[in-house]
Amino acid sequence: xSPSPNSPSEIVRLAIPSKGRLRVPVINLLEKAxxxxxLRDEDKLLSSPTSxxxxxxxxxxxxxxxxxxxxxxxxxxxxxLDLVIDREADVEELLDLRIGAAEVVLAVPQSSDIESxxxxxxxxxxxxxxxxxxxxxLEKLAPEKGFRIxxxxxxxxxxxxxxxxxxxxxxxxxxxxxxxxxxxxxxVLLRSSARLIAYRKLSPSKREIVEKLKLMLEGVLNAxxxxxxxxxxxxxFLKSVVEVIPSMSGPTIAKVExxxxxxxxxxxxxxxxxxxxxxxxKRRGARDILILDIEKIVP
Numbered sequence: 589x590s591p592s593p594n595s596p597s598e599i600v601r602l603a604i605p606s607k608g609r610l611r612v613p614v615i616n617l618l619e620k621a622x623x624x625x626x627l628r629d630e631d632k633l634l635s636s637p638t639s640x641x642x643x644x645x646x647x648x649x650x651x652x653x654x655x656x657x658x659x660x661x662x663x664x665x666x667x668x669l670d671l672v673i674d675r676e677a678d679v680e681e682l683l684d685l686r687i688g689a690a691e692v693v694l695a696v697p698q699s700s701d702i703e704s705x706x707x708x709x710x711x712x713x714x715x716x717x718x719x720x721x722x723x724x725x726l727e728k729l730a731p732e733k734g735f736r737i738x739x740x741x742x743x744x745x746x747x748x749x750x751x752x753x754x755x756x757x758x759x760x761x762x763x764x765x766x767x768x769x770x771x772x773x774x775x776v777l778l779r780s781s782a783r784l785i786a787y788r789k790l791s792p793s794k795r796e797i798v799e800k801l802k803l804m805l806e807g808v809l810n811a812x813x814x815x816x817x818x819x820x821x822x823x824x825f826l827k828s829v830v831e832v833i834p835s836m837s838g839p840t841i842a843k844v845e846x847x848x849x850x851x852x853x854x855x856x857x858x859x860x861x862x863x864x865x866x867x868x869x870k871r872r873g874a875r876d877i878l879i880l881d882i883e884k885i886v887p
Contacts, residue, residue: 625638650667654677705726722757815859822851
């Protein structure tokens with residue numbers, strides 16, 4: 589059976605986390621970029637079409653995504669940089685999505701006098717699921733210590749309490765979990781965030797689809813924490829108002845048909861600057877000021 593005229597010639601498989609701290613932020617980011625997952629609320633769902641017929645989502649464990657993308661079982665994926673590095677995956681990193689920020693840290697009991705990796709005793713047992721990342725870090729900073737790396741699947745925080753390990757290497761988002769289990773971080777191995785990664789041997793047609801998705805994701809990221817400010821400015825105040833407006837490439841100005849010579853001025857500014865900008869332009873004669881959210885900024 590031949591495909592319908594509206595069917596894409598190729599479909600890009602996008603792997604995203606099936607659970608965990610990245611799942612919801614990733615889904616929200618994709619939706620803002622115009623890729624809505626159509627079956628996201630189904631129980632035990634393994635895959636789903638999206639609002640973009642050329643993109644199909646596959647749900648899998650975040651730690652498995654780098655390997656699946658490396659071998660081409662998924663064309664692209666979204667997962668943490670920490671997992672990409674630990675899996676030593678040969679993939680193409682396309683974009684830092686700036687969500688899921690976290691640190692991979694070396695943590696020890698709060699009651700101990702240990703303040704750095706060098707205070708750990710020789711041969712100390714370190715429990716972690718980041719075996720490769722941990723090995724490289726420990727061999728670089730303290731090769732003479734002969735630390736023993738203990739591979740675990742999860743629940744690293746409980747290991748020192750059980751007497752199974754002297755320290756752990758694990759991911760930290762807020763630090764609350766470590767503190768709750770009586771641990772403190774003494775070294776930061778890596779600062780991580782979610783990344784868009786790709787199979788290195790994508791076909792030209794799939795590469796085109798992926799580049800379009802990357803462009804839309806960049807548009808969402810560019811708009812993050814920015815606002816659009818619009819205002820009317822009488823002609824006699826225009827120069828004074830424009831002087832205090834920060835913007836990406838300068839404010840946009842358009843003539844307003846009014847009894848008094850008037851201009852419409854609008855600009856994109858950082859969210860944290862909005863308060864000061866509004867106060868300044870108001871004092872200099874601007875009026876009818878609107879502050880709007882921005883969905884995307886595509887350069």
